[in-house]
Amino acid sequence: MPPDPCKRCFWWGALLWWLCVASSGDAPPTQQPKCTDFQNANLLRGTNLKVQFLLFVPADPSCGQLVEESSDIQNSGFNATLGTKLIIHGFRALGTKPSWIDRFISVLLRAADANVIAVDWVYGSTGVYFSAVENVVRLSLEISRFLSKLLVLGVSESSIHIIGVSLGAHVAGMVGHFYKGQLGRITGLDPAGPEYTRASLEERLDAGDALFVEAIHTDTDNLGIRIPVGHVDYFVNGGQDQPGCPLFIHAGLAEQGGIKIEPLPKEVRVYLLTTSKAPYCVHHSLVEFYLQEPRKKDTSIEVTFLGSNVTSSVKITIPRHQSQGKGIIAYPNPSCQINQVKLKFQASSRMWKKDRTTTIVGSFCTSLLPVHDSKKTVCLPEPVTLQASVAVSHALKIACV
Ligand SMILES: *[C@@H]1O[C@H](CO)[C@@H](O)[C@H](O)[C@H]1NC(C)=O
Numbered sequence: 001m002p003p004d005p006c007k008r009c010f011w012w013g014a015l016l017w018w019l020c021v022a023s024s025g026d027a028p029p030t031q032q033p034k035c036t037d038f039q040n041a042n043l044l045r046g047t048n049l050k051v052q053f054l055l056f057v058p059a060d061p062s063c064g065q066l067v068e069e070s071s072d073i074q075n076s077g078f079n080a081t082l083g084t085k086l087i088i089h090g091f092r093a094l095g096t097k098p099s100w101i102d103r104f105i106s107v108l109l110r111a112a113d114a115n116v117i118a119v120d121w122v123y124g125s126t127g128v129y130f131s132a133v134e135n136v137v138r139l140s141l142e143i144s145r146f147l148s149k150l151l152v153l154g155v156s157e158s159s160i161h162i163i164g165v166s167l168g169a170h171v172a173g174m175v176g177h178f179y180k181g182q183l184g185r186i187t188g189l190d191p192a193g194p195e196y197t198r199a200s201l202e203e204r205l206d207a208g209d210a211l212f213v214e215a216i217h218t219d220t221d222n223l224g225i226r227i228p229v230g231h232v233d234y235f236v237n238g239g240q241d242q243p244g245c246p247l248f249i250h251a252g253l254a255e256q257g258g259i260k261i262e263p264l265p266k267e268v269r270v271y272l273l274t275t276s277k278a279p280y281c282v283h284h285s286l287v288e289f290y291l292q293e294p295r296k297k298d299t300s301i302e303v304t305f306l307g308s309n310v311t312s313s314v315k316i317t318i319p320r321h322q323s324q325g326k327g328i329i330a331y332p333n334p335s336c337q338i339n340q341v342k343l344k345f346q347a348s349s350r351m352w353k354k355d356r357t358t359t360i361v362g363s364f365c366t367s368l369l370p371v372h373d374s375k376k377t378v379c380l381p382e383p384v385t386l387q388a389s390v391a392v393s394h395a396l397k398i399a400c401v
C-alpha cells in the first residue's frame with residue numbers, strides 16, 4: 001500500500017483535505033492545483049533553511065505550486081520550452097513574506113511568457129543579517145540542485161534567468177558560479193553591500209556568473225553595493241549630471257584584482273536620469289568572434305553596429321592561445337534597425353610595425369540578450385578576413401524582439 005497522501009492533509013483542515021481527496025481520485029483535467037504561499041518564520045531562526053520552490057505559470061499567476069521533485073514539476077504546468085525566471089528575495093528582518101513579491105510575479109508573467117519560480121527562504125533569511133549571510137552557500141547549493149532537475153527535463157541553461165534582490169543577488173551569483181557562468185542571465189536588484197563590497201568574485205555577484213549579468217542599483221547610499229557587479233550596471237538617479245538616456249561610461253576600471261576569468265566584456269555603467277520609465281531603454285546583444293587559429297597574443301576587435309540612426313561599438317578581446325572572445329553591445333534602438341556590422345582588427349600601437357601586415361580569419365555571431373534560444377543567434381555566413389586597422393562592413397539582419 002502506498003502511503004495515504006491524505007494523512008498529511010488531514011491536519012490542514014477540511015478544505016485542504018477535500019482538495020487532497022479530489023486530486024488523488026480521478027481528477028478531471030481542469031483540476032485546480034493546490035496553491036502554496038510563502039512561509040512565515042515569525043523571527044524564528046531555524047538551522048533548517050526550509051526552502052520552498054513555488055512555481056507560477058501564465059495560466060494562473062496568483063497560484064504558487066510547490067515543486068520539489070521532478071515529478072512535481074512535470075505535473076505542474078511547467079513548460080520546458082519557455083524561459084524560466086527564478087526570483088530570490090533577500091534578508092527578511094521579521095521573517096515575513098516579501099511584500100512586493102506577488103505584484104512582481106504578476107508583472108513578470110504579464111511581461112513574458114515564462115515559468116516563474118519564487119524561492120522562499122524566509123526561514124533562513126531572518127534573525128540578524130549576518131546569520132542570513134551565513135546561509136547563502138547552503139541556499140545556493142539547494143537552488144543549484146533544484147535547477148539540475150529542470151535541466152534533466154530538457155530546460156537549457158541559457159534559458160534560465162535568475163532575479164536576485166539584495167542578498168538574493170549574491171545568492172544568484174553563487175548559483176551562477178556553480179553553473180560556471182553558463183546560465184542565461186542574472187539580474188541583481190540592489191545587490192547587497194554589507195559583507196560583499198570586498199568579497200571575492202566566487203562569493204559575490206559578478207560578470208562571470210552568467211552569459212549576461214545586469215545589476216540595478218537604486219540604494220547605494222544605504223545597504224546597496226557601490227561597485228559595479230555586472231556586464232551592465234544601472235545606477236538609477238546616480239548621475240543626474242549626465243544628460244541623455246542612456247549614457248555609457250566605459251570606466252577605466254581596475255582589473256578584477258588580477259583574477260583572470262574568461263574573456264569578459266568590460267563592465268559598463270549606465271546612469272539613468274529618472275525612474276519614471278522602466279530602466280530598459282537599452283537593448284543588449286552578445287557579440288562573439290571565433291578565430292580560426294588561436295594567436296600568441298591578445299587580439300582586439302572593435303565591433304560596431306550600424307543603422308540609419310544607430311552607431312554602437314564594443315571592443316572584444318580574445319586572450320592569447322584562445323579562439324573565442326565575447327562582448328556585450330548596448331544600443332537604444334530596436335535591433336531590427338541595425339543593418340550592418342563593422343569589424344576592425346585593432347593592432348596594438350606598440351606592435352604596430354609587426355602587426356600591420358597581420359591578418360586574422362574568423363567567424364562572427366551575435367545574439368540578442370537575454371539568450372533564450374539559438375533562433376536569436378545570427379552569424380555572418382562566411383568567415384571574415386580582417387587586416388590590421390582596416391574596418392570591414394558586412395550586412396547584418398537581426399529580427400526585432
Ligand atoms: C509551451 O509553450 C509553447 C510556446 O508558447 C507552446 O507552443 C506550447 O503549446 C506549450 N506547451 C504546453 C504543454 O503548454
Ligand SMILES: *[C@@H]1O[C@H](CO)[C@@H](O)[C@H](O)[C@H]1NC(C)=O
Pocket residue numbers: 308309332333337
Ligand atoms: C530611427 O529611425 C526610425 C525610422 O528609420 C525611427 O522610427 C526611429 O524613431 C528612429 N530612432 C531614433 C532613436 O531616433
